[in-house]
Structures are given as structure tokens and as C-alpha cells.
Amino acid sequence: TPALPAPPQTVEPAPPVLNVRYSDEEMKVPNLLSLDIYPTSEKDQPVMIFVHGGGWTNGDKFPADAKPAAFNARGWVFVSVNYRLLPEVDVIQQVKDVARSIAWAKQNIAQYGGDPARLFLMGHSAGAHLVSLIGVDETYLRGAGLSFGDIRGIVSLDTQTYNMAKLMSNLEPGRGGVYYNAFGDDPKHWRRMSPQTYVEAGKDIPPFAIIYTKSEGLGGRFSKQFYASLQKADVHSVLIPALEETRWEANENFGLLNDRVSDIVFRWLGELLKEP
Secondary structure (H helix, E strand, O other): OOOOOOOOOOOOOOOEEEEEEEOOOOOOOOOEEEEEEEOEEEOOOOEHHHHHHHOOOOOOOOOOOOOOHHHOOOOEEEEEEOOOOOOOOOOHHHHHHHHHHHHHHHHHHHHHHEEEEEEEEEOHHHHHHHHHHHHHHHHHHOOOOOOHHHEEEEEOHHHHHOHHHHHHHHHOOOOHHHHHHHOOOOOHHHHHHHHHHHOOOOOOOOOOOEEEEEEOOOHHHHHHHHHHHHOOOOOEEEEEEEOOOHHOOOOOOOOOOOHHHHHHHHHHHHHHHHOO
């Protein structure tokens, strides 16, 4: 089916507020513990907190491509966060950094027109891994004074790191450098850092939208398995194949006019917003 056109500009954006510190911890690189806020002219809007990718070693919150304008037009406040990178900190600390940015938003986003009771997460690639882990292992949210109940939904935009042990055993020779760099070679640590490890019924895991592209390979096997585990645990979840795109194209195209994937995601988010 052809993609639906984006809705007309119904909500006026307001000037972005860039490089807002969300933590007073030390950082070697400027602005890594900061976030950018893209408010609208309205109040009490739902909030999408976006976490960039980059193999846990690079990437940046700015400029976030078409996403800020797309969310603003639909009446959302959009927040793009940075986090400290390898090798300055390990991936566990990166997850904690992101959780801290969510806590900052919970406490402060009303000043920028956001509704702190309607916080959503979205991550791309390595960022998708970070938000997925936050969404299934409540340890990180609790460490920031939050709980699963503070997150209304999660959009995971193409990562294959839901089950690290299976990923590592399926990697082609010489292709695993980015993963060994981030997660080492201890299978116990792989399990700790795998979102799939923590999926079980009765935990109030937030709703998930899982997008996979042709970059994942193996027909989206890891995304499908993670989705299946969420379904088995009665977690509200949706699986969105995007095999016409690479991981990076899916990120760059998200929110553009006639982008099929983001049209599906916005409809899904709209349904979640109707829930009490």
C-alpha cells in the first residue's frame, strides 16, 4: 500500500533549545551529557526522547534529520540526547546516562511544553539497543528515580543486539569488531547486556515498536525473536519490516513525506496516546 502523506503542519514549532545539561557529572568531550529540545507553541504535548546511534563510540544528538520537524508538526515535543561514548565510559554507563536524561525530562520538560506523564523513547542502532535495555531492565530507570510506568512506549529503530550470544555466534569472521569492542568476549556479560534476557510477563514492560531493515541480515532474525518474546510475555508490541532500506537510510528517512515506516510508527503512537 502506498504511504500516507504526512499531515499538514498543524502545530507550530518553537525555536529549539540546544545543549541543555542533564547531568553535572564530568565529561571529557563537551556536550555529551546534554540534550536538545525541540518544543512547539503548545503546552502539555507528548514527548519523544531520541537516542542516536554510532556503534557506542560516536554519533551525536544533532541534527537528528527530519525527526524534530516531523514530531513537532504532529504536536510532539522532540528531545535528542547525547551520552558519553566508548572508550570514556562503558555501555552500562551509557544506559545510565540515557536514563538520567529521561529523569531530567520528567522533571523539566513541562517548561518546554511537554507533558511529563507522556514520555516515549526512540533509539537508532546503538541507541536502539540502549532504549531497549532501559525498556526491559527496570534497574536503570530505578537508578534514576523512575519506573516502567514513566515510559509510555519505545521505538527501536534497527538494532541486532537483542540477544548478544546468538548475534556473536552468527557473525561472519572479521565482522564483529564493533560488538567485541562494546561488549567484550564474556558470554555472561553478553547476557547481561541483551534486552531479550529480561523479557518476562508481569513486569509492566512498556509497549515496543521494533523496526528492522536489510542491514540486520538473516531476515531480521534477532528482531523477530525479540518481538516473539515480547508477544509471549503479553507486551503490547508491533514488528515493522523495512527491508527496502538500510539502517542508516531508515534513520535519515524517518519523518520525511511519504516515508512508510514513520507513517506506521506515528499511527501506532497515536493509538497509544488514546489509551488512558
